[in-house]
Amino acid sequence: MANRPREIDTLIDMMARLPGLGPRSARRAVLHLVKKRAVLLLPLAEAMQRVAATVRECPRCGNIATAEICEICADPDRATGELCVVEDVSDLWAMERGGAFKGRYHVLGGTLSALDSIGPEELRIPDLSARVREEGITEVILALNATVDGQTTAHYIADELSGTGVRLTSLAQGVPIGGELDYLDDGTISAALKARKGF
Amino acid sequence: MANRPREIDTLIDMMARLPGLGPRSARRAVLHLVKKRAVLLLPLAEAMQRVAATVRECPRCGNIATAEICEICADPDRATGELCVVEDVSDLWAMERGGAFKGRYHVLGGTLSALDSIGPEELRIPDLSARVREEGITEVILALNATVDGQTTAHYIADELSGTGVRLTSLAQGVPIGGELDYLDDGTISAALKARKGF
Incomplete structure (x- = not known):
């Protein structure tokens, strides 16, 4: 102006x-x-x-770090054999706020996307198989967003890791804590019904 | 975290x-x-x-400036004899975006407020009478917000300047351009009706 x-x-x-x-x-x-x-x-x-x-990127997991490797990768208590795959550092922070996960992370840096021509090489997917073999990982938790791109990426990674014998899991889908059914989308209600459990 | x-x-x-x-x-x-x-x-x-x-405050008008005085005070073309009193620099910017005002400004830096113990000395009100006398101001436009504090301040300034013989005006109140009556508050509709004009 x-x-x-x-x-x-x-x-x-x-x-x-x-x-x-x-x-x-x-x-x-x-x-x-x-x-x-x-x-x-x-x-x-x-x-x-x-x-x-x-601040720099942790070369091992993609988290942001100030040291050679990030605090989570440097913490021996977090070598639980569980590896949580997330799209972005913001998802890692969200998981940490939850406080329930005690293992390590693998930050992809995005999702596969044909439209934006983002293939596995643009993400941290090739490193993932190597980590699973080298770090004695027993379970890979695919904590990707419940979007089309997120789920496409999850399926691709599941295919990639199918030969390693590692256990593959994903986050449960259902009604959020404190959520009201009336405000939930139909897909979530269907998923919550399918995954219903004994009371 | x-x-x-x-x-x-x-x-x-x-x-x-x-x-x-x-x-x-x-x-x-x-x-x-x-x-x-x-x-x-x-x-x-x-x-x-x-x-x-x-960036510093213009000692004459309270606008933000990088030079000794701000660009508007330094521009001889803006010595029109009209002085527009606004609460804050953001209001000055809003007036300038409108582009209709060609005079100079006086930025109060807030409104009178008994609750926050802001009196005339905390604002730029004492300087205003001096400017009106020294700069040959013929019209003071009180462009204060249409809030209780804004209007209280406008009345206080009008009292202060009543002895100087300067012409005092305020912004017209009415229906905003593009505004729909159904979405307007009752006070604005009443004000617009009272100030109705020939079509």
Whole structure:
């Protein structure tokens, strides 16, 4: 915009490229930052540069790490023989918030997608078979999203690993805890009915 | 969270303090930044530091500026004798997007509020009378928000300026362009009816 300092316009444009922020919320955020220069703007810029300088991808599992390998791969207590395959680091964080899984992860970095020409080589799929053999994995949990691409990827990985003899499982499908039937889609209700269990 | 690098947690906490972002969207934004380190994370950190180093408040009008005074105060074409009083820089930006106002601004930096103990001295109100006298202002347009605090502040300023002989106006109230009557609140419809004009 005319009559707005160029530095401010540049910052607004960049903030608007973050997921969840549009031009309007980017303007609000930048104005907030300018008003909180000492307590938010400068510390945020420093935190970003520290992340840029220290954070890298764990070469073993694809998680983000600050050391040679990530904290989960480095923790001997997590060598349970269980390996949880997720699409993205955000899914790994979601699993960790759940707190129920005590094994290690394998972050694919996406899903197979013919449309975006993402094949197994673009993901971390070739490494997976090697990990299963080398790390004494007994169970691979396919915790991929319940989308078409996610399930296609899960089936591809199941095929790839079928010769290794490893146990393959996936997350249960059903009614979310606290979920109301009236708000659930038909597919979830059907899946929950099929997988019904003794009370 | 355990098993997440401390640097990442710090950045997520700071991002979550921006207006419009919560913990969940802050996590998404940070993960996006980590993936776009070269094209977004580093340039964003630099843009923030540049803003922190260069952007300041215009001592005359309260707009944000990079020079001694802001671009609008420095532009001789905008010495029209009209002065538009707004609450915040975001309102100044909104007026400028409208593009209809050719004069200068006076940014109060908030509204009078007994609850938050914000009096005239906390805002830029004492400076306003001085500007009206010294800059040959002929009309003061009170473009304050149509909230209780905004209108209280407008009345206070009108009282303050009553002795100067300057013309005082406020923005028209009525139906927004493209607005549907059915979605408007009763107060706006009443105001639009009272201010009806020949067709």
